[in-house]
Structures are given as C-alpha cells and as structure tokens.
Amino acid sequence: MSSSQQARAVVLEAFGAPVRSRELPVAEPGPGAIVATVELAGVCGTDVHLQAGRLPIPLPVVLGHEGVGRIAALGEGVTEDSLGTPLAAGDLVAWGSSISCGDCFYCRDAQEPTLCERRRIYGINRRADEWPHLGGAWAEAIYLHPGSMVVRLGAGTPPEAVIALGCAGPTAVHGLLGVAPVGVGESVVVQGVGPVGLATAMYAQLAGAANVVLIGGPASRLERARALGVGDAYLELDAQSPAERLDAVRELTGGRGGDLVVEATGVPAAVAEGLELCRPGGRYLVLGQYTDHGPTPLNPHLVTRKQLRVLGSWAFSQADYATYLRTVPQLAARFDLPRLLERFTLGDAQAALDAARAGEVGKAVLVPDAG
Ligand SMILES: [Zn+2]
Ligand SMILES: [Zn+2]
Structure with missing residues (x-):
C-alpha cells in the first residue's frame, strides 16, 4: 500500500475485456470491520467465467x-477472529469469501x-466504484466487512497451503x-482433475476412502495429481472410450462401480457418464457445474434401476471454510500443496487468468507485494 492510502487493485471493468490495474482508496475500517493487506490471492475457474461474462x-x-x-x-x-482467537495488527489471517444475510428463508x-438470497461475495458482487471499494483479494488491501469469517492462521497452517x-x-x-x-473404506470415483477434483480426492483420502479413482485429462494433470500423492488410480479421459472407462472403473471397484462418484468437471456431458460409474445403491454428487452450460442428455432409468441418490452441492458456508482451515494442516502433511502454486504479480493478473483458462498451471496465485 502506498502512504497516501491508495491500494493497487485488479479491476474487471467490462466483460470480455482484459482486467485493469487501478489505484483505489483504502477506507478506515468501521465498527466490526477489518482492513487486511493481501499476501496471496488465488485465481479460480470462476474468475475466468466472470471475465467472460458468464x-x-x-x-x-x-x-x-x-x-x-x-x-x-x-x-x-x-479484538478476536471469528473463532475467538485474539487478533492484532500484523497477524496472518484468511477470510471466507461470502457473508450470508442470516435473515432470509434459506439462512x-x-x-x-x-x-x-442476499449472499455478499468478495471479488464477485462487491462494486469497486462504491465505498469501501476494495472488495476483492486481487489487490494490495481488502476491506473485510462485519460478519466476515476471518481466521488467524497458526504456525501449522501456512498461507501457501491455504491458498493452494x-x-x-x-x-x-x-x-x-x-x-x-x-x-x-468406500470406493470414490472423481470425474475431473482440476482444483475441485483434486480437493475432492484429497478429502476422500483424508476421510478414509479405501480407493480413489481419478478420471481426467490431459495426462499432465493426472501426472501432477500422482506427484502430489492424490488418488490411487488414474484414467486418462482421451485414452479410453466411455465403455472402456466403465470397464476400468468396475475393475477398480470390485466389479460394481463407485460407492460415491463425484462430478468435478463443469462439463454437462460428464453427468450421463457419472451415473453409469455409480454402483447400484451408490451416490452421485454433482459438484462442478458452477456455470450454466445448458441441458445434456442422460438416462434417468439408471437413477431408478440403480436406486441412486443424486445430489448437488453449491458453494460453501462460513462453517465449511472454518472446517477447511482446520484441516489444512492434515492436508498439508499428506499432500505437497505448495507444489501446486504458480506465482504472478498483480500486473500479470491477465496472464494468470489466461493460464488458469488454459489449465496450464496447478494453482495460479497473485502476490500483490511482488511488484
Ligand atoms: Zn473460486
Ligand atoms: Zn440469507
């Protein structure tokens, strides 16, 4: 941050156009609020979709x-973080991305x-041209409103692992x-090896799954998963036909299919195949369809005949975020999370978005004080 209390920030001003670097005023935190300087900010597939206007x-x-x-x-x-730990200037913290209203039917x-119905989300629906301006993490500083989930990071929770x-x-x-x-002891099949697929496989392993099968591509992404220690078996999407994949999954799951199959691709057509990959009586979790890419043909007979439980999951709550932070030390002990990081400066934010879109990097992160 400059001494004049301006902070550099990466602003999306128009859909389909490159992001811009702008200087924005740093507001004094009001009662219950916090201003934090940003050390690491993640680039996510959602950011790519936001820029494209989807x-x-x-x-x-x-x-x-x-x-x-x-x-x-x-x-x-x-005086303290959301979990009751004392807070002081200079403390390292992470914050949840959203604040739910607490008052609508769903809350x-x-x-x-x-x-x-009125979820406020940093970096997504906070206007940069309105006070307090700094509503996203791609900046030298962020204004964290009252009601944010802010958690002080202990020594066992390195920021690189959190952001990975x-x-x-x-x-x-x-x-x-x-x-x-x-x-x-369950068999878990994960469709997709992007960030959500990898995180899903990691939690499945942490939770005691006996066998985690990853399906995805290109081969370099599967190789990255293997190098991180994520998953037990790997099926490359382009190397097999759907029928061959089904045979391979059955072979890896005692002849039956996955107890739990998780869709983490964002590709509508993956859902039809996912229903095939479930064992009778299994569960299918559609986790990756964050953007509406339209309808897709699928065979509902499979849902009835196999008595499947088909579930959806949207975003995460502040409590989920706290659970995530609490389990980062366990994840970090088992998986080499910082290995995923690819660092960019704020000025290179567009390059980071392009890399994320191309799937070239494990996890693109912006480092605001790197220039
Ligand atoms: Zn995201
Ligand atoms: Zn609400």
Whole structure:
C-alpha cells in the first residue's frame, strides 16, 4: 500500500475485456470491520467465467474471492477472529469469501446459508466504484466487512497451503463432508482433475476412502495429481472410450462401480457418464457445474434401476471454510500443496487468468507485494 492510502487493485471493468490495474482508496475500517493487506490471492475457474461474462455480476469489481493476508487495521470492537482467537495488527489471517444475510428463508429456516438470497461475495458482487471499494483479494488491501469469517492462521497452517486449494478446498468440504459424506473404506470415483477434483480426492483420502479413482485429462494433470500423492488410480479421459472407462472403473471397484462418484468437471456431458460409474445403491454428487452450460442428455432409468441418490452441492458456508482451515494442516502433511502454486504479480493478473483458462498451471496465485 502506498502512504497516501491508495491500494493497487485488479479491476474487471467490462466483460470480455482484459482486467485493469487501478489505484483505489483504502477506507478506515468501521465498527466490526477489518482492513487486511493481501499476501496471496488465488485465481479460480470462476474468475475466468466472470471475465467472460458468464455470470450476472455488477461491474466494475475488484476480482479475487480467495485470499490470505495480514491485519492492517482493526475496526472498533474487533479484538478476536471469528473463532475467538485474539487478533492484532500484523497477524496472518484468511477470510471466507461470502457473508450470508442470516435473515432470509434459506439462512434462517432452511439452515442452508450457501443458498442465501442476499449472499455478499468478495471479488464477485462487491462494486469497486462504491465505498469501501476494495472488495476483492486481487489487490494490495481488502476491506473485510462485519460478519466476515476471518481466521488467524497458526504456525501449522501456512498461507501457501491455504491458498493452494483456494475455494476448491472448502467447496469439497461442503460437498464431501456435508452433502454427500464419504464413508471409511468406500470406493470414490472423481470425474475431473482440476482444483475441485483434486480437493475432492484429497478429502476422500483424508476421510478414509479405501480407493480413489481419478478420471481426467490431459495426462499432465493426472501426472501432477500422482506427484502430489492424490488418488490411487488414474484414467486418462482421451485414452479410453466411455465403455472402456466403465470397464476400468468396475475393475477398480470390485466389479460394481463407485460407492460415491463425484462430478468435478463443469462439463454437462460428464453427468450421463457419472451415473453409469455409480454402483447400484451408490451416490452421485454433482459438484462442478458452477456455470450454466445448458441441458445434456442422460438416462434417468439408471437413477431408478440403480436406486441412486443424486445430489448437488453449491458453494460453501462460513462453517465449511472454518472446517477447511482446520484441516489444512492434515492436508498439508499428506499432500505437497505448495507444489501446486504458480506465482504472478498483480500486473500479470491477465496472464494468470489466461493460464488458469488454459489449465496450464496447478494453482495460479497473485502476490500483490511482488511488484
Ligand atoms: Zn473460486
Ligand atoms: Zn440469507
């Protein structure tokens, strides 16, 4: 941050156009709020979709819904983090991306805060041309409103590990530990080896799955998963026909198919195949369809005949984010998370977006103080 209390930020001003670097004013934190300097900010597939205009959001917006940073200033009344740990300037913290309203049908009655009708999301629906301007993590500083989930990071929770899975980590927590819990000894099949697929496979392993089969491509992504220690078996998408894949999955799962199959591709056609890959009586979790790519043919007979439970999972709650942070030390002990990182400066944010779109990098992150 410059001394004049301006912060550099990466702003999406128009859909389909390159992101811009802008100087925005740093607001004093009001009661209950926090201003943090950003140390690492994640680039996610959603950011690619936002830039392309595939989601209805207000512009301009400072992008970045994944961030880790340090407390710069605490608003009146803020003495501890969301979990009760004392907070002081200079402390390393991570924050959840969204604040649900607490008052709508979904928050109050249905107890499903991810479905909140008025969810405020950093880096997605916070306007950059309105106070307090710095509403995303792709910036030197971010304004964290009252009600944000802010958690001080202990020594066992390195920021590189937290940001390596970004929103994919808590997304997998919501899906795999909440909506469709994985059982000890189960066979889990994961369609897709992007960030959500990898995080899903990691949590399946952490939760005691006996066998995690990864399906995806290109081969380099499967190789990256193997190098990280994620998954037990790997099926390359382009190397087999769907029928061959089905045979291979059955062979790897005792002849029956997966107890739990998780879709983490974002490709509608994957759902038809996923239903085939479930064992009778199994569960199918559709976790990766974050953008509406339209309808797709599938065979509903499979759902009835195999008595499948087909489930969806949308985003993650603040509680899921806390669970994610609590389990980062376990993930980091088992998987080489920092190995996923590819660092970019704020000025190279567009290059980072392009790399994420091309699937060339494990996890693109922006480092605001790197120039
Ligand atoms: Zn994301
Ligand atoms: Zn709500």
